Amino acid sequence: MGISIWSQILQYLVTGVSIGSIYGMVAIGFNIIYNATGIINFAQGEFVMLGGMIMVTLTAAFGAPVIVAFFLTVAIVALIGGLFERLAIYPLKNAGVLSLIIVTIGGSIVLKGVAMFVWGKESYALPHFSSEEPIPILGASILPQTLWILGAMLLTVVLLTLFFRFTLIGRAMRACSSNRTAAYLVGIDARQMVCLSFILSAAIGAVAGIIITPIALVDYNRGFLLALKGFSAAVLGGLGNSAGAVIAGFLIGILESLGAGLVSSGYKDAIALIVLLVILFVRPSGILGDKEALKHRSF
Amino acid sequence: MIVFILLFCAFPFLVGVKSYWITVFIFAGIYSLITIGLSLLMGYAGQISLGHAAFFGMGAYTSGLLTTLLNWNPWLALLAALLLTSSAALLIGIPTLRLSGHYLAMATLALGEILVIFFKAEVELTGGPSGFGLIPRLSIFGFVLKRDIEFYFFVWSIVALALVMAMNVIHSRVGRALRSIHGGELAANAMGINTSSYKVQVFVLSAALASLSGSLYAHYVTFVSPTACELKLSVFLVVMVAIGGMHHLWGAIVGTILLTVLPEFLHVFQDFDILAYGLILMIIMIFAPNGLVGALAALIQRLRRRFLAVDSQRRGVI
Numbered sequence: 001m002g003i004s005i006w007s008q009i010l011q012y013l014v015t016g017v018s019i020g021s022i023y024g025m026v027a028i029g030f031n032i033i034y035n036a037t038g039i040i041n042f043a044q045g046e047f048v049m050l051g052g053m054i055m056v057t058l059t060a061a062f063g064a065p066v067i068v069a070f071f072l073t074v075a076i077v078a079l080i081g082g083l084f085e086r087l088a089i090y091p092l093k094n095a096g097v098l099s100l101i102i103v104t105i106g107g108s109i110v111l112k113g114v115a116m117f118v119w120g121k122e123s124y125a126l127p128h129f130s131s132e133e134p135i136p137i138l139g140a141s142i143l144p145q146t147l148w149i150l151g152a153m154l155l156t157v158v159l160l161t162l163f164f165r166f167t168l169i170g171r172a173m174r175a176c177s178s179n180r181t182a183a184y185l186v187g188i189d190a191r192q193m194v195c196l197s198f199i200l201s202a203a204i205g206a207v208a209g210i211i212i213t214p215i216a217l218v219d220y221n222r223g224f225l226l227a228l229k230g231f232s233a234a235v236l237g238g239l240g241n242s243a244g245a246v247i248a249g250f251l252i253g254i255l256e257s258l259g260a261g262l263v264s265s266g267y268k269d270a271i272a273l274i275v276l277l278v279i280l281f282v283r284p285s286g287i288l289g290d291k292e293a294l295k296h297r298s299f
Numbered sequence: 300m301i302v303f304i305l306l307f308c309a310f311p312f313l314v315g316v317k318s319y320w321i322t323v324f325i326f327a328g329i330y331s332l333i334t335i336g337l338s339l340l341m342g343y344a345g346q347i348s349l350g351h352a353a354f355f356g357m358g359a360y361t362s363g364l365l366t367t368l369l370n371w372n373p374w375l376a377l378l379a380a381l382l383l384t385s386s387a388a389l390l391i392g393i394p395t396l397r398l399s400g401h402y403l404a405m406a407t408l409a410l411g412e413i414l415v416i417f418f419k420a421e422v423e424l425t426g427g428p429s430g431f432g433l434i435p436r437l438s439i440f441g442f443v444l445k446r447d448i449e450f451y452f453f454v455w456s457i458v459a460l461a462l463v464m465a466m467n468v469i470h471s472r473v474g475r476a477l478r479s480i481h482g483g484e485l486a487a488n489a490m491g492i493n494t495s496s497y498k499v500q501v502f503v504l505s506a507a508l509a510s511l512s513g514s515l516y517a518h519y520v521t522f523v524s525p526t527a528c529e530l531k532l533s534v535f536l537v538v539m540v541a542i543g544g545m546h547h548l549w550g551a552i553v554g555t556i557l558l559t560v561l562p563e564f565l566h567v568f569q570d571f572d573i574l575a576y577g578l579i580l581m582i583i584m585i586f587a588p589n590g591l592v593g594a595l596a597a598l599i600q601r602l603r604r605r606f607l608a609v610d611s612q613r614r615g616v617i
Binding site: 016038039043051064088091095096098099101102105106107108109110112113114117224225229230231232264266267269270273274276277280281284 | 347
């Protein structure tokens with residue numbers, strides 16, 4: 001009996017870590033755009049949904065091999081992200097943050113509507129990347145897809161860190177987020193960087209969507225809740241702080257899976273949101289600190 | 300204002316007292332109550348809320364449950380709903396509005412989702428996803444508001460009152476303080492204006508209006524279910540305010556009427572109407588960020604200026 005409860009908890013932890021990786025990636029997507037523009041992109045969840053949907057279409061309808069379909073999907077969604085910025089954000093020029101946010105809300109509705117138009121209201125599944133045979137570990141079992149998710153998430157984080165630290169463009173983007181005017185003075189085109197941040201965010205969203213679809217179905221309406229939970233992770237980790245986002249993503253994923261398993265499955269989707277409200281109330285700077293909130297604290 | 304009142308009094312007799320349009324306009328009135336508050340919040344306090352459907356739902360469910368389960372007087376229930384909703388708004392508003400940036404949008408969004416999950420999960424209390432009915436109608440001094448036409452006049456009188464109140468708010472100390480936020484929040488703070496406290500006040504006021512609207516909805520429809528207060532409504536309300544023009548209170552009314560009437564013509568699109576709303580929202584924000592009423596006001600001003608310029612030119616020549 002004692003052993004079985006522990007292996008059950010271990011099982012919840014495993015599930016929590018895999019779904020938490022997705023929340024973390026969505027949160028990183030929020031952070032990249034937030035750092036570049038100061039806005040919260042409400043269409044972030046739609047990028048995840050599009051990633052899953054396009055991947056399903058490419059592999060199932062066109063029979064593309066997984067690896068080709070993967071990169072093609074990421075490229076397409078990144079393109080959609082870039083177009084979204086050019087068509088909706090760029091023309092607004094000197095608009096306030098409020099107008100920008102409203103536009104991203106409009107954009108998310110449009111993307112969702114288009115997805116409903118193209119794929120209908122059905123849910124779609126994707127075959128697992130490798131075998132579906134669970135690997136037993138300490139009484140719990142891990143699906144190989146979970147390992148794929150973890151691996152993809154870690155790889156994304158490593159690549160992003162390298163990009164922001166060592167490439168010229170990455171450093172230019174960081175310069176823009178820390179001081180836009182100063183970056184402009186040394187010849188960095190801030191507007192290009194904003195566009196790039198949308199492309200990057202969309203690509204990360206697409207990766208998250210592709211790797212989660214084999215264990216959780218995808219439908220046109222899926223993006224919204226993922227975005228909200230990803231945002232909870234972003235705030236918990238400190239808005240703008242990507243290391244925090246990953247840790248917070250894990251935390252929220254685990255809490256959610258434990259809560260659903262041990263407390264009540266009816267309230268599963270509420271757990272991340274309650275965490276969000278509590279953290280805004282108790283410590284709005286998140287666990288690892290957030291520039292905006294910290295600035296305010298010093299008053 | 301007088302034109303507005305005359306128009307609304309004449310309307311039922313133009314379309315017929317028993318016309319379906321009366322029902323449509325009752326809903327427009329119910330939603331106008333929310334958008335008036337939302338317009339104060341967006342246009343004057345510069346904050347966006349994606350959870351006003353939640354406050355609407357709180358009002359509707361509290362009114363509905365107290366009157367059906369505990370047989371409370373509807374007016375007493377309405378007051379209780381107002382109190383409950385305002386306290387919830389205060390709890391959400393205080394931490395989020397103290398931060399700059401747009402935490403409020405996500406926090407209210409989360410609140411709305413939690414509430415819908417709660418309404419759906421507590422089947423014994425709220426009837427779950429299918430909701431509950433048999434909510435009594437409102438009565439004024441023993442006169443039950445049974446017919447649509449009676450409710451029409453009742454709702455729009457309340458809208459008129461809310462509008463007058465909102466205008467007073469704009470021209471009061473709070474309104475001036477809020478406008479100073481637009482001019483420069485830092486400068487306003489330096490002048491000793493506690494901007495975040497004013498933002499919280501406006502947010503609570505707008506939530507209270509949404510609760511009132513929810514209570515009226517419950518007593519008019521006599522049935523409440525989670526679909527009535529889902530996220531879609533929150534987004535819809537924001538679209539209404541943005542389309543009408545968030546810097547004008549009249550914009551809220553215009554936007555609300557427009558978006559309540561429009562679906563009657565968009566039936567052909569079925570579920571894809573949402574796509575149309577998304578596109579309308581984006582196009583308005585890009586090409587007319589001040590909304591329809593804002594664009595109209597700018598046009599009138601430009602025409603007037605041109606007219607004055609021509610006028611003074613002529614005078615100068617003579």
